[in-house]
Amino acid sequence: MTTSVKQIPADSVGLVKPQKLHFAEPLTLRSGRKIDRYDLMVETYGELNADRSNAVLICHALSGDHHAAGYYDPANPKEKPGWWDCCIGPGKPFDTNKFFIVCLNNLGGCAGSTGPSSENPETGKRFGPDFPIIAVRDWVKSQALLADRLGIQQWAAVIGGSLGGMQVIRWAISYPERLRHALVIAAAPKLSAQNIAFNEVARQSIMSDPEFHNGRYYEHNTYPRKGVTLARMVGHITYLSDALMREKFGKDTATGRFGRDLRGGKLTFDFNESDFQVQSYLQYKGEAFSKNFDANTYLLITKMLDYFDPSVDYGGDLSKAFLTGSCKFLVISFSSDWRFAPERSRELVEILLKAKRDVSYLEIEADEGHDAFLLPIPRYMAALRAYMNRVADECMTAGGKS
Amino acid sequence: MRADLVLIQDWITPGSRVLDLGCGDGSFLAHLKRTKNVRDLGLEIDADNIQLCLEAGVNVIEQDMDKNGLANFESGSFDTVVLAQTLQALHKPDEIVEEMLRIGRNCILTFPNFAYWRHRVSLLRHGRMPKSSSLPYEWYNTPNLHHCTISDFDALCARSKIRVLRRTVVDDKQHSSALMQWRPNFFGINAIYHITR
Numbered sequence: 221m222t223t224s225v226k227q228i229p230a231d232s233v234g235l236v237k238p239q240k241l242h243f244a245e246p247l248t249l250r251s252g253r254k255i256d257r258y259d260l261m262v263e264t265y266g267e268l269n270a271d272r273s274n275a276v277l278i279c280h281a282l283s284g285d286h287h288a289a290g291y292y293d294p295a296n297p298k299e300k301p302g303w304w305d306c307c308i309g310p311g312k313p314f315d316t317n318k319f320f321i322v323c324l325n326n327l328g329g330c331a332g333s334t335g336p337s338s339e340n341p342e343t344g345k346r347f348g349p350d351f352p353i354i355a356v357r358d359w360v361k362s363q364a365l366l367a368d369r370l371g372i373q374q375w376a377a378v379i380g381g382s383l384g385g386m387q388v389i390r391w392a393i394s395y396p397e398r399l400r401h402a403l404v405i406a407a408a409p410k411l412s413a414q415n416i417a418f419n420e421v422a423r424q425s426i427m428s429d430p431e432f433h434n435g436r437y438y439e440h441n442t443y444p445r446k447g448v449t450l451a452r453m454v455g456h457i458t459y460l461s462d463a464l465m466r467e468k469f470g471k472d473t474a475t476g477r478f479g480r481d482l483r484g485g486k487l488t489f490d491f492n493e494s495d496f497q498v499q500s501y502l503q504y505k506g507e508a509f510s511k512n513f514d515a516n517t518y519l520l521i522t523k524m525l526d527y528f529d530p531s532v533d534y535g536g537d538l539s540k541a542f543l544t545g546s547c548k549f550l551v552i553s554f555s556s557d558w559r560f561a562p563e564r565s566r567e568l569v570e571i572l573l574k575a576k577r578d579v580s581y582l583e584i585e586a587d588e589g590h591d592a593f594l595l596p597i598p599r600y601m602a603a604l605r606a607y608m609n610r611v612a613d614e615c616m617t618a619g620g621k622s
Numbered sequence: 623m624r625a626d627l628v629l630i631q632d633w634i635t636p637g638s639r640v641l642d643l644g645c646g647d648g649s650f651l652a653h654l655k656r657t658k659n660v661r662d663l664g665l666e667i668d669a670d671n672i673q674l675c676l677e678a679g680v681n682v683i684e685q686d687m688d689k690n691g692l693a694n695f696e697s698g699s700f701d702t703v704v705l706a707q708t709l710q711a712l713h714k715p716d717e718i719v720e721e722m723l724r725i726g727r728n729c730i731l732t733f734p735n736f737a738y739w740r741h742r743v744s745l746l747r748h749g750r751m752p753k754s755s756s757l758p759y760e761w762y763n764t765p766n767l768h769h770c771t772i773s774d775f776d777a778l779c780a781r782s783k784i785r786v787l788r789r790t791v792v793d794d795k796q797h798s799s800a801l802m803q804w805r806p807n808f809f810g811i812n813a814i815y816h817i818t819r
Contacts, residue, residue, distance in 0.1 A: 548681075569683060570694040576639075578661075581683045582672060599669055606676035 226297040231309045233265045233316050236290035236302075240332060241369060247327075247362060250355035256341070260366055261286045261325040261332035265308060266316035268371070274615040275372040276314060277363060277399075278304065278323040279380030279387035282455070282521050283513060285331035288323040289316075306596035313604035314379070318612040322370065327362050328354045328520045336516030337438065348516055349435035356383075356528050360390045364398065377401035377611050381593035382560065383521070386528050389568070393530055396545025401611050403604075405552045406593040408564035409538055409571060410529035415559065418458055419522040422451035426515050435516050444515045449506035451518060456505050461556035461589035469497040542575035549579040550607050552600065554592040580607070624650070625796035626706060626732045626812055633730055633788065633816050634658055638701035641665070641726065643687060643718075644708040648675035655680070663700075688713045692721040700726045709733040710766040716778060728787065728818040735791070735810045737771035742808075755794045756811050772807040779817065788816040 228234055239262050246254045263286045268275060278288050280303070289308035293299050302323075308314045314321055325333040328351065336351040343350075367375065378391045378399045385407025392402045408415075426432060429447030437443050460468075494500035531538035549572055553565035562583050572579040584600045586592040592600070627650045634640060636658040642651050645664025648671070654660045664682045666672050675682035685694075703726030709715050710733050722729040734756035735741075741752035751761040759766065770778075772791065779786055791802045791810030801809040 566694065573663075573694060573699070574696055576661075576699065578681050579663075579683070580676065580681050581685070583684045585669075599673070602673055603676055606673060609677070610679045 226291075226294065226299075228291060228294075231311050232301060232305065233290040233309050235294060236263055236265065236287075236292065238263045238286055238332065241366065243362075243365060243369075245365075247358070247365070249352055249358045251353050253352040255327070255334065255352060258327060258334035258362075259332070259338075260327065260334075260362065261329075262366065263287055263289075263302075263323050264370075265289055265321040266319050268320040269615065272372055273374070273376060274319050274612070275367075275370070275375050276319045276321045277367070277375050277378045277391075278308070278314070278321060279359075279363070279378065279384035280323065280326065281380070281382035281384045282518075282525070283509070284384070285329060286323050286325040286333075287331070288321075304594065306594075307601070307604065313601055313608055315605075315608065315612065318615070319376065319608075322366070322372075324363065324366060326359045328359075328517060328524075330514035330517040335514065336435070336520060337514040346436075346438040348438060351516065351520065353527075354520065354524060356386050356390045356524055357394055357530075359524075360387055360394050363387070363391075364395055367398070373398070375399040376615050377403055377608070379403040379405070380407070381405035382407055382590065383525055383528075385560075386525075390530060392545060392547055392549070393541045396547065399547045400614065401550065401607075402547050403550045403552075403607070404565075404568065406554055406557055406560050406565075406590055407568070408560040409568050410531065411526055412564075416526045418454060419526055421454050422522055423519055425450035425454070426519060432515065435519075437515070443510075445507070445510045448510035448513060448515050448518060449503070451506075452509040452513075453502040453506040456502060458559045459590045461558065461587055463556060463587045464589055465498060467587070469501065539571045539574035542572060542577050545577075547577075549577060550603075551579060551581045552584060552593075552603065553582075554584050554586045554588070554590070554597075554600075556587050557590045557592060559590040624706070625794070626792070626814060627653075629790060629792065629796050630704070630706070630730050630732065630814060630816075631657070634660060634702055636660070639663075639699070640702050640704065641695070641700040642704045642706070643692075643722070644705065645671075645675065645680070645682060647671050648678045648680035648682060650704075650706070651675075651680045652678040687718060687721075692718070692725060695721075695725045697724050698727065701728070702726055703729045704731075705729070706732045707734070710736075710768055710770060713767060715768050715770075716782070719778070719784070720782070723784065723817070723819045728816060731775075731813075731815045731817065733770065733775070733813055735772050735807065735813050736769040737773065737807045738811050739808050754811070772810060772813050775813065775815065779815075784817050784819055786815060786817055788814075790814040 241260050244257050246256045248254050284303050287302040288304045289302040291299050310317045325331040328335045330337050336347045340347045378388050380388045385404040388402045388404045391399055426444050426447035429444035431442045432444040433440050534540040551565050551569050553562035569581045582603055586597050639661040642664045645666050648664055651662040651664050655662050662681055665685050666682055667686045672682050703722040712718050744750055744752040791806040792798050793811045
């Protein structure tokens, strides 16, 4: 029955339902430790075709989860769709009429998959800091097991932005025969010292919150709200560009006052008050995030980012990692992204060229900074659409040739 | 497909790796892929052209060789490097030619011959910068920065010890004639070089 309380756009995947899949086999992690059993929260959109050649994996970034597209609640007109809804749906770049799209909340996450906030079956308490450190390759390993479960031998494409793009890179290295196309967006082959520095500030702000309790805040029925807020505020600054912030905060930016009229002489030494729009904006964003995101997951994932460097297994020469495999690459960067700047994507392109791999590279002109990868920027959407149309044609004609 | 490209496709070995610098809409590479099964890669700076390359299923890299050079390409990593009708629009054409010879085993270049007799007449008789089908621009909006003649390019090859494997001189319709063979630098409109070192 469609008693639609809200209007769901025609190009939306509509109402969706996540599934929790249980994995009972132990997963050996890069650190040497094991997770004996775990759950993964998964959402899928579209239909898997008869020869199972049209499956696409979407890998989320730091704060993402399995809910990439569509809506949950038909009664809530204010509900926002999944985090990459602009790209996923009928007729959208990742076209659900053509592809079977899979997105999961990664291990260690806090949106339903097993993570630090889950109950540790050995102790009956939450894992907290006892949760093992996870590497990007462990995520990819769990994603490969998920593919097995879903009956997918080879992905038509594996796609991700930022940390998601690093998972795509890892896929092409760990399971080169299991994907035909790798779309690496706004990512980097490894973090820079500056990237790690920002992550360290985020971690220190969480750990210095008195409510952190060495990561066992669950047992104290609290959470480090201020620490996570601060961590997210810092993170958020790195997702935006200077130009975008100028434009966003205050109509009077031409005078450089950013939402604060200093001519009124109302200067205060009160730091609880927000003088400038950007302050209240960051506070709001940070606090909203702190309510929904587990502090231990934030710590874990920033560590994962810092540790990501697949070249360590290849004597520092990442091109050697790509000597096997034949998947094609599409690498995309955004001009104003300074978290993972275009130079970082060009590094990856150079590595792929050295390995003589098929690669296309686009540098999209955009003011939105790192966040651009989540936004429906026309040239970006057109490029994804064109590329994915070719991928879809291959699925039709070759039935998933490898 | 542009006529100069029809001519040079015969110089491409089937199954080889081809790098097309300034690949435009990618139609030449798409054609080579179809007919010669080459491993294709194009370089392009125009967003619309890059989009067309993606639609055609051609590998394309957004890169400004004038600004960023070609250092990201390994020596000898391609069989043939193509530079069609772009040499004269580069800031440092001699350096790009050097880079092409480093990256490719052989290179194919096409450019308009500035010493074509009609161009000479335009300057000599009318005192105006030449305009023609191969040089369609006004002096103030031309993308061409370094006009050169067939004799100029031959001199560059001699000085830089570049081996000319083949040279064809053609008109707009890519036809050659006895006149063009006799005095290429006078009668030729477009020059096509196949070079190596």
